[in-house]
Amino acid sequence: MLVDQILEGLAGEALLTRHIKLRDMDAEALIHAKSAHVSIARTVAAMEQADGIVIATPIFKASYSGLLKVFIDLLPQFALSGKAVLPIATGGSVAHLLALDYGLRPVVQSMGARHIVQSLFVPEADMSLADDRLRVGAQTGAMLKEAIYHFKRAVESTTDDRFLGHPRPIRTA
Amino acid sequence: MLVDQILEGLAGEALLTRHIKLRDMDAEALIHAKSAHVSIARTVAAMEQADGIVIATPIFKASYSGLLKVFIDLLPQFALSGKAVLPIATGGSVAHLLALDYGLRPVVQSMGARHIVQSLFVPEADMSLADDRLRVGAQTGAMLKEAIYHFKRAVESTTDDRFLGHPRPIRTA
Amino acid sequence: MLVDQILEGLAGEALLTRHIKLRDMDAEALIHAKSAHVSIARTVAAMEQADGIVIATPIFKASYSGLLKVFIDLLPQFALSGKAVLPIATGGSVAHLLALDYGLRPVVQSMGARHIVQSLFVPEADMSLADDRLRVGAQTGAMLKEAIYHFKRAVESTTDDRFLGHPRPIRTA
Amino acid sequence: MLVDQILEGLAGEALLTRHIKLRDMDAEALIHAKSAHVSIARTVAAMEQADGIVIATPIFKASYSGLLKVFIDLLPQFALSGKAVLPIATGGSVAHLLALDYGLRPVVQSMGARHIVQSLFVPEADMSLADDRLRVGAQTGAMLKEAIYHFKRAVESTTDDRFLGHPRPIRTA
Numbered sequence: 076m077l078v079d080q081i082l083e084g085l086a087g088e089a090l091l092t093r094h095i096k097l098r099d100m101d102a103e104a105l106i107h108a109k110s111a112h113v114s115i116a117r118t119v120a121a122m123e124q125a126d127g128i129v130i131a132t133p134i135f136k137a138s139y140s141g142l143l144k145v146f147i148d149l150l151p152q153f154a155l156s157g158k159a160v161l162p163i164a165t166g167g168s169v170a171h172l173l174a175l176d177y178g179l180r181p182v183v184q185s186m187g188a189r190h191i192v193q194s195l196f197v198p199e200a201d202m203s204l205a206d207d208r209l210r211v212g213a214q215t216g217a218m219l220k221e222a223i224y225h226f227k228r229a230v231e232s233t234t235d236d237r238f239l240g241h242p243r244p245i246r247t248a
Numbered sequence: 249m250l251v252d253q254i255l256e257g258l259a260g261e262a263l264l265t266r267h268i269k270l271r272d273m274d275a276e277a278l279i280h281a282k283s284a285h286v287s288i289a290r291t292v293a294a295m296e297q298a299d300g301i302v303i304a305t306p307i308f309k310a311s312y313s314g315l316l317k318v319f320i321d322l323l324p325q326f327a328l329s330g331k332a333v334l335p336i337a338t339g340g341s342v343a344h345l346l347a348l349d350y351g352l353r354p355v356v357q358s359m360g361a362r363h364i365v366q367s368l369f370v371p372e373a374d375m376s377l378a379d380d381r382l383r384v385g386a387q388t389g390a391m392l393k394e395a396i397y398h399f400k401r402a403v404e405s406t407t408d409d410r411f412l413g414h415p416r417p418i419r420t421a
Numbered sequence: 422m423l424v425d426q427i428l429e430g431l432a433g434e435a436l437l438t439r440h441i442k443l444r445d446m447d448a449e450a451l452i453h454a455k456s457a458h459v460s461i462a463r464t465v466a467a468m469e470q471a472d473g474i475v476i477a478t479p480i481f482k483a484s485y486s487g488l489l490k491v492f493i494d495l496l497p498q499f500a501l502s503g504k505a506v507l508p509i510a511t512g513g514s515v516a517h518l519l520a521l522d523y524g525l526r527p528v529v530q531s532m533g534a535r536h537i538v539q540s541l542f543v544p545e546a547d548m549s550l551a552d553d554r555l556r557v558g559a560q561t562g563a564m565l566k567e568a569i570y571h572f573k574r575a576v577e578s579t580t581d582d583r584f585l586g587h588p589r590p591i592r593t594a
Numbered sequence: 595m596l597v598d599q600i601l602e603g604l605a606g607e608a609l610l611t612r613h614i615k616l617r618d619m620d621a622e623a624l625i626h627a628k629s630a631h632v633s634i635a636r637t638v639a640a641m642e643q644a645d646g647i648v649i650a651t652p653i654f655k656a657s658y659s660g661l662l663k664v665f666i667d668l669l670p671q672f673a674l675s676g677k678a679v680l681p682i683a684t685g686g687s688v689a690h691l692l693a694l695d696y697g698l699r700p701v702v703q704s705m706g707a708r709h710i711v712q713s714l715f716v717p718e719a720d721m722s723l724a725d726d727r728l729r730v731g732a733q734t735g736a737m738l739k740e741a742i743y744h745f746k747r748a749v750e751s752t753t754d755d756r757f758l759g760h761p762r763p764i765r766t767a
Contacts, residue, residue, distance in 0.1 A: 098280070106275035106315065137358035137692060138351075141321045142279065144314030152309070170691040173656060176530045177696035178311075178351065181522040185310035189571065190536055225535065232578050310519060343518040346483060349700040350523035357695045362744065363709055398708065405751050444626070452621035452661065483704035484697075487667045488625065490660030498655070524657075524697065531656035 076209040077165065077197060078131045084223040085129075090230070093121065097146050105145050115149055122150070127159040127230035130183065134166035134196075138178040147182060156187035159229035161222060162194040165202070172196050190229040195222045249382040250338065250370060251304045257396040258302075263403070266294065270319050278318050288322055295323070300332035300403035303356065307339035311351040320355060329360035330409065332402035334395060335367040338375070345369050362409070363402040368395045422555040423511065423543060424477045430569040431475075436576070439467060443492050451488075456495050465496060473505035473576035476529065480512035480542075484524040493528060502533035503582065505575035507568060508540040511548070518542050535582070536575040541568045595728040596684065596716060597650045603742040604648075609749070612640065616665050624661075629668050638669060646678035646749035649702065653685035653715075657697040666701060675706035676755065678748035680741060681713040684721070691715050708755070709748040714741045 082092040095118055097105075104112035110119065122128065132139040160183055164175050175194040183191055201212040211219065255265040268291055270278075277285035283292065295301065305312040333356055337348050348367040356364055374385040384392065428438040441464050443451075450458035456465065468474065478485040506529050510521050521540040529537055547558040557565065601611040614637055616624075623631030629638065641647065651658040679702050683694050694713040702710055720731040730738065 102275040102279035105279055106318075107271070135321045136317075136323075136325070136355050137695070138317065138355050141314055141317030141319065144309075144311065144317045145279075146314070148308045148314045150309075169687070169689045172689040173527060173692040173696060176527040176656070177354070177523065177692060180526055180530070181350070181519060182309050182311050184522045184526070184539065187539070190538070190575070192536070193530065193533070228578065228582070229536070232574065310522070342514070342516045345516040346519040346523060346700060349483070349703045350519060350696065353699055353703070354692060354695040357699070357712065360712070363711070363748070365709070366703065366706070401751065401755070402709070405747065409747070448621040448625035452624055452664075453617070481667045482663075482669075482671070482701050484663065484701050487660055487663030487665065490655075490657070490663045491625075492660070494654045494660045496655075523700070527696070528655050528657050 077163065077202070077211075078129060080209055081129055081161075081163070081219065081223060084219070085227060090227070095121065097142050100146070105142075105149070108149055110149050118146075119150060119154070122154060125158065126233045127161070127226060128155065129161045129163065129226070130179070131163045131165075132179070134164050134171040134174045137171060138174050139164070139182075144182070147186075150186065152185075153187040155183060155189075157189045157233060159226060159233045160188045160191045161226040161229075162191065163197070163222070164194070165197045165199055167199050169196075169198050189233055192225045192229050193222065195219065250336065250375070250384075251302060253382055254302055254334075254336070254392065254396060257392070258400060263400070268294070270315050273319070278315075278322070281322055283322050291319075292323060292327070295327060298331065299406045300334070300399060301328065302334045302336065302399070303352070304336045304338075305352070307337050307344040307347045310344060311347050312337070312355075317355070320359070323359065325358075326360040328356060328362075330362045330406060332399060332406045333361045333364045334399040334402075335364065336370070336395070337367070338370045338372055340372050342369075342371050362406055365398045365402050366395065368392065423509065423548070423557075424475060426555055427475055427507075427509070427565065427569060430565070431573060436573070441467065443488050446492070451491050451495070454495055461495055464492075465500070468496070468500060471504065472579045473507070473572060474501065475507045475509065475572070476525070477509045477511075478525070480510050480517040480520045483517060484520050485510070485528075490528070493532075496532065498531075499533040501529060501535075503535045503579060505572060505579045506534045506537045507572040507575075508537065509543070509568070510540070511543045511545055513545050515542075515544050535579055538571045538575050539568065541565065596682065596721070596730075597648060599728055600648055600680075600682070600738065600742060603738070604746060609746070614640070616661050619665070624664050624668070627668055634668055637665075638673070641669070641673060644677065645752045646680070646745060647674065648680045648682065648745070649698070650682045650684075651698070653683050653690040653693045656690060657693050658683070658701075663701070666705070669705065671704075672706040674702060674708075676708045676752060678745060678752045679707045679710045680745040680748075681710065682716070682741070683713070684716045684718055686718050688715075688717050708752055711744045711748050712741065714738065 078094055082094055086092050100114045101112055103109065104115050109115065130143070132143045162175050162179050162183065166174070175196060180191060195218055197211065197215050201215045203210045251267055255267055259265050273287045274285055276282065277288050282288065303316070305316045335348050335352050335356065339347070348369060353364060368391055370384065370388050374388045376383045424440055428440055432438050446460045446464070447458055449455065450461050455461065476489070478489045508521050508525050508529065512520070521542060526537060541564055543557065543561050547561045549556045597613055601613055605611050619633045619637070620631055622628065623634050628634065649662070651662045681694050681698050681702065685693070694715060699710060714737055716730065716734050720734045722729045
């Protein structure tokens with residue numbers, strides 16, 4: 076629901092959004108890295124065309140979820156090359172705030188991301204349900220707005236790059 | 249095969265070893281965190297009784313494998329409490345040497361491990377097959393011996409703790 | 422010399438550059454965090470006005486230099502708020518490639534940086550001197566060009582933000 | 595004061611302790627890496643003879659202090675080879691809990707430490723002064739006791755290794 080709220084904030088005339096839930100993919104294909112499986116292949120194709128990716132994960136055991144990493148392991152090495160990325164996480168305790176920046180960013184970086192904007196950590200205690208809609212605290216709300224603004228700008232900048240015909244970044248090792 | 253070689257080096261009068269391959273577990277159970285599934289529940293029970301755990305993973309995208317993390321996410325928060333741990337990884341490039349220490353250790357630490365010995369990184373180029381047996385280079389061989397020696401000592405020390413009736417470590421957050 | 426080469430690549434009609442060497446600052450002031458000392462205060466003031474910062478460090482003991490961190494510790498918590506940052510490092514071995522992404526980025530991130538572009542790691546073996554000028558290998562040269570291009574674009578985007586009167590990002594904890 | 599309290603807890607018939615304050619070292623020698631300076635050389639010599647090292651640091655900007663890293667940069671690459679290490683930190687917010695495990699451990703690991711016991715993070719709010727003595731909360735007190743117990747055991751194990759004439763670990767890169 077947090078992701079849907081962000082996608083709503085992002086959507087506009089110039090921006091199409093799509094929410095892909097890793098949990099709905101085929102378990103066998105994920106675990107045994109069958110990247111040709113239709114549920115995987117379609118997602119990879121959709122990602123290729125995207126200028127920006129929002130990566131959302133819960134924090135378990137001081138790091139991002141295994142489900143996320145299983146999916147990442149299936150992707151081409153530079154699957155995020157030239158793209159804007161917004162990492163967000165929810166966690167039981169603010170003590171896990173650094174897990175995104177220390178744990179997830181180096182992984183995203185290694186896939187050639189062009190711009191990873193400030194990541195967003197939302198403590199579970201700061202979210203509640205009212206009338207089937209997610210409510211967040213005032214500070215989280217403001218940070219959410221910030222994150223959406225900066226991610227939008229990063230996506231635009233990425234799109235400009237593409238029109239300028241700038242080659243994809245070079246990365247080795 | 250690298251793990252089997254380490255387990256051979258560890259086995260002795262006082263030490264029973266067992267090799268659990270995450271890849272053989274039920275994919276559905278792993279992805280949907282069905283910890284009651286027999287293939288999961290048995291492994292968790294076996295781990296509970298162990299004094300030491302060797303964690304082996306390839307390095308993908310600058311970090312440990314998603315399969316490993318999916319399994320870790322299924323375990324109780326302090327599943328490694330009071331245990332000795334030896335982290336080992338194989339990787340295509342020595343450029344990923346730091347992935348174990350920066351990426352995996354904090355996760356293992358968060359599960360209450362008592363002693364994580366020096367981790368071992370084996371570059372793929374340093375391994376070969378001869379007569380169906382894994383061969384490693386001289387330096388890797390020496391580091392392997394070192395790792396086995398220290399892990400054995402750490403396991404013994406852990407066992408002593410248990411006989412001394414020392415309570416399990418306290419951890420919060 | 423690597424930094425000077427990058428600054429040359431950056432300089433142009435619209436961009437003023439300046440190279441600050443931490444090694445020339447007052448040692449007493451650095452170690453005892455005397456942020457009022459003139460050599461510190463001037464640098465902090467110069468940084469405040471900058472739209473982009475290139476952070477260059479050698480890798481020692483699997484992480485950025487202590488000198489860099491001593492200086493960072495002197496800065497206000499959000500000293501990089503709204504700025505573009507390009508992290509670069511030199512190191513004896515490609516085995517330390519991940520030190521920037523795992524070690525330095527979370528620190529830079531915690532200071533509110535708006536856009537940290539792909540970091541650049543240059544192995545010492547890839548640099549040489551010819552006629553008092555630094556020479557780098559072909560691949561490093563291409564990565565350098567990439568880094569300069571993306572950093573320039575990030576700085577421009579940051580400047581636009583400022584003209585749009587967008588408030589500085591909000592960060593807590 | 596926190597360190598002194600730990601050293602008190604450690605001291606006994608078989609264990610000599612000594613508290614070295616980095617802040618008292620010569621600033622010039624630290625910043626310009628003059629490892630021959632007497633205040634540095636003496637400390638390095640004392641460390642060489644130690645079986646265990648308690649490393650204490652505040653958390654600034656999501657990581658260990660620059661002063662600590664400046665000192666570490668002065669040490670030989672394997673200055674902690676074969677030693678037991680207890681990392682402790684104080685910080686303004688529990689949000690920085692992971693900074694020790696993600697930030698400091700890889701550095702300590704790279705210096706060949708034999709056993710880094712569970713690190714200890716003490717939030718500033720959990721410490722107070724009463725009659726010129728540091729008071730900590732009940733939970734921190736219990737964790738402190740745990741840490742001292744495990745560090746003592748790790749030091750003993752290290753000492754045994756030395757008497758067994760076991761060679762120092764091999765590390766490369």
